[in-house]
Amino acid sequence: MSSHMHDYEDHIRAIVEDLGYWRAKRFEATVFRFARLGTITLYDIVETYPHVQLRANPQGEQPHYESEMEAKIRPLEIALGDYIKGVMIVESVPVGDVVIDDLRKETGIYDKFFAIAKKSYSGSLDRRVDEIATDLKKYQEFLDAFTLTLIRKGFMTEEEFASKKEAIKKSSVENGGRIVARAWIDPHFKEQLLSNARDAVRDFGTPLSGTPNLIVVEDTESIHNVVVCTLCSCYPYDLLGNPPWWYKHDDYKKAIVNNPRETLKTMFNLSIPDGVEIRVHDSTSDIRYMVLPKRPPNTERLSEQELATLITSESLIGAAEPLKSPVVA
Amino acid sequence: MRVRIKKDNPGGTHRTPYYIMGKHGLILNSHGLLTGYEFDHREDWGPLYTVEFDMEEIAGIKSIDKILVDVHEDWLESD
16 A cells, blocks of 8 residues: 555545445444344443443554654544444344345435435544544444444354454455456466356455355456446455445446446546447346456566555456556555 | 346346346346355345346447346346
């Protein structure tokens, strides 16, 4: 990941979008689902508060940051990542008889009436960043209380929680990077990946427990692939972690299926040559898609590890090309 | 095999994107039944197919591009 943060506003916008989405649409919807069923009430959660251990600030040597603002934003992004992982864990706890359509009703997917309000931030960059940091701390505390309540009420054991935490730590774009780098170097692995991705990545040693089915689609000189999930926001989460915030946004979903060529250009500044066919994959059921991008030119000398760092979440979705050269850590 | 997507599916318990309803496409892949996944849905939704559509057919724009959608059998009619 680049050590230079060029556009603070872009980073803040992504943080606000992600935070709002995961708090309101995913976490609070989960809390209200339990409340609706009566299995965990709001008061159960309040009771747990005195037992919640407040998280200490990170100890030890801090990475070197280029600016004061970057030193505020990077930890915020890391803390947001932790929050999101925590939400994914509580979501994964089974609640008994639930139908997916009821869950969608609750989050306001069918009827905006039920959607929980998202917060917007205004004022100077400094002020917004401080306010977001304060909010995130509050949200994390409540998430911790809810998690503790789940354990206390027997929905999840401490051991189960610990192993879920371990498993989820492994989900990240780095998995995608390693897979793509191996496919670029090893034609046999690439062939396996394209014919049976699930087995190929399992044998490669990456987690794929939750994803029902995975298909990897290859970019070539004549084909460029793009992935979307118009019905919800399906993504190979347990393999790749969290997608970029725009992936879940209606703007992206509507635009990419209406005019993919134009959308890639205007939203992502990615121009696909006229003779290259764009293939949009809409993950409408249980299959998840990942793009195998073209290997960038002049990368023959790079090691497999360096090649892996060229891969970004955007490139695995088809919204960007891989980086041209390794990022200096 | 050429197929047409139904305009609605009163029997089905799952959705399909609105933008392919009534449109014609080509079956690219047959995935069979995907079962055993408790977290996504509770009933068997029938065999799954990947159907390829021309962007021209979907969006009415002149294009060489394609859109591929995974559609369950009960949404399909032979063309």
